[in-house]
Amino acid sequence: MSIAQVAPDFKARIAGVFYVFNIVTSLFAFYGSHPQLAFVSGLIATATYIVVTILFYQLFKPVNRKLSLVAAFFSLAGCADGFFTSVHLLSLPVNILVFYGFYCVLIGYLILRSIFLPRFLGVLMMLAGFGYLTLLYPPLGNYLIPYNYIPGGVGEGLLTLWLLVKGVNVRRWKEQESSAS
Numbered sequence: 001m002s003i004a005q006v007a008p009d010f011k012a013r014i015a016g017v018f019y020v021f022n023i024v025t026s027l028f029a030f031y032g033s034h035p036q037l038a039f040v041s042g043l044i045a046t047a048t049y050i051v052v053t054i055l056f057y058q059l060f061k062p063v064n065r066k067l068s069l070v071a072a073f074f075s076l077a078g079c080a081d082g083f084f085t086s087v088h089l090l091s092l093p094v095n096i097l098v099f100y101g102f103y104c105v106l107i108g109y110l111i112l113r114s115i116f117l118p119r120f121l122g123v124l125m126m127l128a129g130f131g132y133l134t135l136l137y138p139p140l141g142n143y144l145i146p147y148n149y150i151p152g153g154v155g156e157g158l159l160t161l162w163l164l165v166k167g168v169n170v171r172r173w174k175e176q177e178s179s180a181s
Contacts, residue, residue, distance in 0.1 A: 023160065025041045026041070026042075053075040056072070075100065095141065097132040104156070105125075108126030125159060135148070
């Protein structure tokens with residue numbers, strides 16, 4: 001069975017589980033005091049976010065296939081940047097959260113356009129993305145830290161919680177998939 005054949009509600013809940021793993025391991029990676037633990041946590045965070053990205057691409061494809069693909073591109077670019085920076089192979093002159101900012105804005109927009117998730121989650125995800133995008137201009141972004149991270153914690157946290165507890169409205173997801181085909 002391929003990932004495309006998995007029920008949308010199951011995909012949503014699995015995405016929620018991997019999002020939790022990502023959040024926890026990201027915190028260890030950024031705030032851990034032991035360098036080796038931070039490195040391993042960063043690798044696990046990257047791997048779990050790749051899974052979230054793939055599942056979100058599948059979930060939001062019926063809303064807008066091309067935009068879902070563009071969102072996935074930004075997320076995977078952020079994952080690649082994080083990995084290559086952590087192994088000292090490449091370091092881009094942009095904060096990694098900028099990639100996730102674009103990703104969150106696009107996912108938020110896709111949620112707003114979807115009929116299977118509540119719109120308030122889309123608004124929160126877009127606000128999360130805009131908070132991260134302040135880092136495009138480092139003097140502003142750095143000045144706003146930690147306040148520009150708060151929308152990300154709220155938006156991504158509530159989306160994760162919703163996916164774990166409620167999943168998606170399967171009937172409406174299938175309606176949107178049918179109208180997209």
